[in-house]
Structures are given as C-alpha cells and as structure tokens.
C-alpha cells in the first residue's frame with residue numbers, strides 16, 4: 001500500500017503547520033524520533049488519551065517532556081510540504097536581498113526591511129523542519145548560516161547548536177550537523193568569553209552520542225577538532241575524564257585515538273614551554289605515558305584479543321621511546337629503557353602462548369602481541385644495534401603468524417626476512 | 425580465470441538492470457531524501473555501467489543537459505537542480521562528463537576557478553564557501569583540477585604539505601591534523617599524493633601494514649580497527665594498497681569471494697555485507713573493487729582518479745595525440 005497517497009497537499013500543509021507550532025511553542029525539545037503508526041496508540045495512552053481520536057494530528061505527531069515523535073507514514077508528505085515552503089521562502093528572500101542591493105555600492109537604504117525580516121523568519125522556520133526530516137539537506141543548513149551571520153546575535157548562534165543537537169538525536173552520524181557546530185564555534189571564537197565552556201559542553205555531547213552510537217567516526221572527529229580550541233588545563237581534564245569511558249568500551253578505537261590526540265597536544269604544549277625555558281612539564285608527560293602503558297597492560301590482560309588495545313600500545317611505546325628513551329638505547333640495560341624492554345618481552349611471551357586453541361580470542365591475542373613487537377622493532381631502527389632481534393624467536397613467530405593469519409603470509413615473509421628481521 | 429572457478433560469478437546483467445531501475449523508483453521517502461546528492465549517484469551508477477561495458481544504455485544528452493542545469497554562477501555544481509554548490513558534486517559532474525567524453529561542454533576556466541578558490545593559505549581545501557575543511561576536499565579539488573589540466577591554478581606544494589600534516593604515527597591519515605586514521609581518508613590522501621607525484625611522503629611499509637590489517641577473516645575489508653567488513657572498503661583500502669604497491673599483502677581471492685557474496689542475485693545490486701539491502705553506492709564500490717582485482721569481463725579502473733583507465737588515458741594521452749595529428 002502506498003500510505004502517503006492518503007495525504008492531500010492541504011492535509012500535509014496543515015500537518016506541517018502544526019509541527020512548526022509544536023517546535024515554536026516548545027523550544028526545549030531535545031529529541032526527535034520517527035515512530036511507526038502502531039506505536040502511536042501506546043504513546044497516546046501514555047499522555048492520557050486512552051481512546052486516540054481519529055484526527056490527523058494525534059495519529060501523526062506526538063510530543064511530551066520535550067520529546068517529539070513523527071509518524072513514519074507522514075514523513076514523505078511532510079518532507080514535500082516543508083521543501084515546497086522552504087524553496088518558496090528562499091526564493092522570496094533572494095528576491096528581496098537583490099532589491100536591497102546587499103552587494104551593490106551606493107544603494108539607497110533598504111526600504112523593505114520589515115518584509116525582509118519576516119521572510120527571514122520564514123526561511124528559519126521551514127529550514128528547521130526540513131532538517132528534522134532530512135538532515136543531509138545542505139542547502140537548508142546554508143540558508144540558516146547566511147541569516148544567522150547577519151543577525152550578529154550570540155543567542156542565535158546558541159540556537160543553532162541546539163538545532164544541530166536535535167538533528168543528531170535522530171541521526172548521530174549526520175555530517176552537516178557536526179560541521180554546523182564547527183561553523184558556529186569558528187564564528188564566535190574570539191568574540192565571546194564563554195568559548196571554553198561551549199567547547200567543554202560540545203565534548204560532553206560527543207561522549208553522550210558516542211554512548212549510543214558506537215565507533216561513530218564523525219562524532220569523534222568533532223571531539224578531535226575541539227582539542228585545538230581547548231586550554232592546556234582542559235586537555236588534561238579531558239584526558240582524565242575519557243579514561244573511564246575508554247576502559248568500558250575497549251573495542252572503540254576512536255576513544256583511544258582521542259586520548260592519543262590529547263597526549264600529543266600535551267607533548268606539543270610542553271615543547272612550546274621548553275622553548276621558553278621551563279622543563280617541569282616534561283617529567284609530567286613522561287609519567288603520564290608510563291601510567292597509560294600500565295593501564296593499557298591491565299586492560300590487555302583483562303580483555304583478551306582486542307585489536308584497539310594493542311594499537312594503542314604501539315603508539316604509547318613508540319612515543320615513549322622516541323621522546324624519552326632514545327638516548328638510553330645501547331648504553332646499558334640498567335636504565336629506564338632496559339626496564340621497558342624487559343617488560344615488553346615478558347608481556348609478549350605471556351600473550352603469545354595459546355593456552356586453548358579452541359578459543360579464538362587467545363589466537364587473536366597471540367597475533368596482536370607478536371605484530372605489536374614486530375611493529376616496534378621495525379619502527380625503532382636503534383633496536384637493531386642492541387640485539388633485540390636475537391631475543392625474539394623469529395622462527396617461532398613466523399609459525400605463529402602464519403597459523404593465526406595465513407592471509408597475510410607475504411607481509412610476514414617480508415617482515416621476517418633478511419631485509420627487516422633476521423631469521424634465526 | 426582458474427582461481428575463480430569454484431566461486432559464484434558476477435551477476436553483471438542483473439546489476440545493469442538494477443542501476444537502470446534506480447532512477448525510476450523516485451517516490452519513496454528514502455529516495456527523496458537522497459535527491460540532494462543525485463550528482464554523486466549519477467557518478468556511481470554511470471561509472472558502474474561503464475565498467476560493465478553498458479554505458480550506451482543511457483541517454484547521454486539528457487544527462488549532460490541536467491548536469492549543466494546543476495551548475496551555479498560561481499562555477500561550482502550542486503548535487504541536483506536548485507541545490508547549493510559543493511566541491512563534492514563538482515568532481516562528480518566533471519567525472520560523469522569525462523565518462524561521456526563531454527568535458528568540452530564545460531567552461532573549464534570557470535569550474536577550475538571555483539575549485540582553486542577553495543584552497544586556504546595553509547594548503548587545505550574547504551568543501552564550499554562555508555569553510556568546512558577536510559582532506560577529502562583536498563583530494564577532490566586536486567583530482568578535479570588534474571582532470572581539467574588546471575593543477576597550475578593552486579599551490580600544489582602547500583596542498584601536499586597540508587595532507588602530510590594529517591599523517592598519523594600509524595602511517596594512516598585522518599580528516600585533519602590529529603584526526604583518526606580512516607581508510608576513506610587514506611584513499612583521499614594517497615590519491616592526492618599520487619596525482620601530484622608526491623607519494624614519497626608516505627612510509628609505504630607502515631601504511632601498507634595498517635591497510636592490510638583491515639582484512640578480516642571473512643575476506644572482506646573494514647575501514648578502521650574493530651569494525652565490521654564493508655564492500656565499500658574494498659575500494660578505499662584496495663586502491664590505496666595498489667597506489668603504494670602493497671596489494672600482495674592481502675588475500676585477493678578471499679576478497680573477491682566476499683564481494684561476490686554481497687550480491688543480490690535475484691534483483692541485482694551489491695550491499696555492504698552479505699544479505700543486507702543493496703544500494704548504488706555499494707554496487708559501484710563492489711564492481712570497482714572487482715575491477716581493481718582484475719576480475720574477468722570488467723574494464724580496468726584507475727585507482728587514483730576512480731575512472732575507467734580508458735577514460736583517464738583519453739584525458740591525459742588522447743589529448744596529446746589529438747594535438748599531434
């Protein structure tokens with residue numbers, strides 16, 4: 001059956017009008033969902049309408065406690081109606097702007113400003129509904145940006161963040177909605193005193209959305225972007241705060257990457273400070289890396305065979321060696337580097353033995369631990385001079401790798417060959 | 425090819441039928457909310473048809489005149505008539521015109537001025553006038569200008585150094601400096617560096633290693649660690665591996681089988697994973713992936729320009745021979 005055929009153009013316009021009224025009367029609506037008509041009965045009972053009336057609104061739109069529900073059957077007619085109104089408003093807006101000669105030189109002051117602002121609010125009203133129905137409608141986002149820029153009002157910018165969050169509540173991966181936030185933050189940066197607070201809140205929003213939308217690249221990318229607008233204290237705070245989350249979702253590589261981003265930013269800040277003559281913070285980041293490695297080892301032993309944990313370890317060890325241990329390599333084994341290497345070799349040997357070959361996770365653990373060590377050896381050429389390779393049983397490694405992952409046999413051959421690692 | 429003997433085969437005819445049918449199913453909510461990116465859809469669908477040797481099944485003049493209607497005064501293209509311009513759709517428009525050998529309908533100066541105007545001082549590219557920056561837009565701008573023979577309009581050196589600044593310690597690339605490595609972004613960065621002759625900035629062993637770790641047990645490729653495999657990554661990962669000459673580090677036979685397992689044998693089309701619903705996007709990436717894997721009966725596709733090799737040759741070699749004659 002073609003449900004939307006039952007919606008005439010007038011009926012759709014009537015519903016659209018009502019939807020816009022709901023949005024206007026409750027600016028605090030913070031969640032939108034598309035609901036199957038059968039669910040409306042239950043929802044209407046909840047708000048006390050035990051016998052749902054047969055009118056169009058109560059079977060199409062639902063709102064309570066700042067939540068908004070739209071019937072899936074009404075989406076197409078509502079979209080068509082909203083688009084019609086939006087296109088019409090944008091066209092009129094463009095005509096008026098041309099009359100006002102915005103880009104012209106030496107024009108007389110605009111005489112149509114009142115109708116201008118009423119068309120502006122029409123564009124804002126219809127684009128909002130359109131975006132709640134179709135979040136990838138770029139032209140609607142753009143039309144809002146144009147108008148918001150002209151308003152020079154802080155609260156209007158904040159309203160845009162709210163609309164973006166509302167869209168993300170039903171479409172957490174919507175690229176336009178994320179990009180709209182960055183546009184707002186870039187637009188107000190340097191012009192408002194509460195930027196740090198806004199950035200902090202945005203970071204919290206990402207965490208909230210990442211909770212129900214796992215491994216959401218767009219969300220985490222936004223959080224990575226926010227780091228460039230954070231103060232050093234904020235960065236340290238974020239590092240503390242995100243640790244708990246990462247420990248709960250050990251398969252979510254994005255959160256570990258976020259921690260890497262934060263740590264690199266701290267390193268960068270400390271390099272700037274060093275250039276200005278102070279050294280204290282360098283000790284701090286060294287300690288931070290060591291703690292992260294210990295925490296990571298604990299997670300590795302608790303959650304067997306998780307790729308994201310081992311990739312995180314690759315990063316931590318490499319950064320630790322490059323920034324803090326490289327001058328110790330080859331001097332003696334009685335230093336921080338020696339202790340580090342001993343620990344890694346011990347971890348490798350405990351993780352690369354497979355106690356139960358029936359259990360796939362153990363095989364994955366063996367594979368990840370072995371490739372972790374190979375990766376490190378290849379990334380740190382200084383290892384070659386101090387006999388690390390002799391400590392690795394490369395013959396055993398090769399058997400293990402080919403057993404666990406025969407598909408990559410050419411890579412294993414290449415890595416354990418005369419060019420990279422000597423076979424023994 | 426012997427090695428494909430015991431596998432299912434590519435249902436080429438079905439896929440052609442599927443692609444031709446997509447344009448006709450217009451009146452569902454799912455299809456109207458996609459109308460803003462019809463230009464991308466045209467590129468995916470038409471390139472697939474060309475790889476399958478069936479480009480002649482469509483009305484060229486009708487498509488070309490629609491494309492022209494999507495162009496704005498700025499020179500950029502929208503995703504459909506009445507939609508704002510963006511570099512994403514501008515590349516698709518140029519690619520589709522290239523497929524049909526119709527680049528001469530363009531005011532090349534105008535289009536390339538639009539694209540070049542999106543470059544920022546640090547070498548990065550915005551997607552449109554609203555200033556969102558992403559390494560995807562770097563690739564798109566570079567690919568587009570190269571196809572138009574107008575790379576001289578941008579600062580290539582800055583463009584390259586911006587891309588290099590998005591490289592991570594794992595060898596991969598993200599959307600921006602400090603962004604997480606992602607196979608799609610890696611394709612864009614490797615493709616842009618390949619086109620500008622700057623692949624020496626890549627540690628091929630390191631990146632190749634990260635990319636081949638994307639192959640999972642089923643043979644399919646994922647785009648990031650711990651994610652499920654998805655047919656579209658057959659393209660992003662595979663083309664990158666080819667450009668850096670490390671494609672022998674994955675199991676190609678198993679990947680072919682994975683893609684073939686994602687076909688809808690009854691109604692045509694390819695999905696992200698076996699038994700999911702098909703769409704044009706994954707149909708294109710599946711067929712393009714098979715083309716990169718030298719599957720019998722498919723035209724070869726260029727891993728950097730994402731166009732059939734004969735189309736790319738026509739643009740870069742054909743023009744010379746025309747001049748000579």
Ligand SMILES: [Zn+2]
Pocket residue numbers: 654655656657696706
């Ligand atoms: Zn996909």
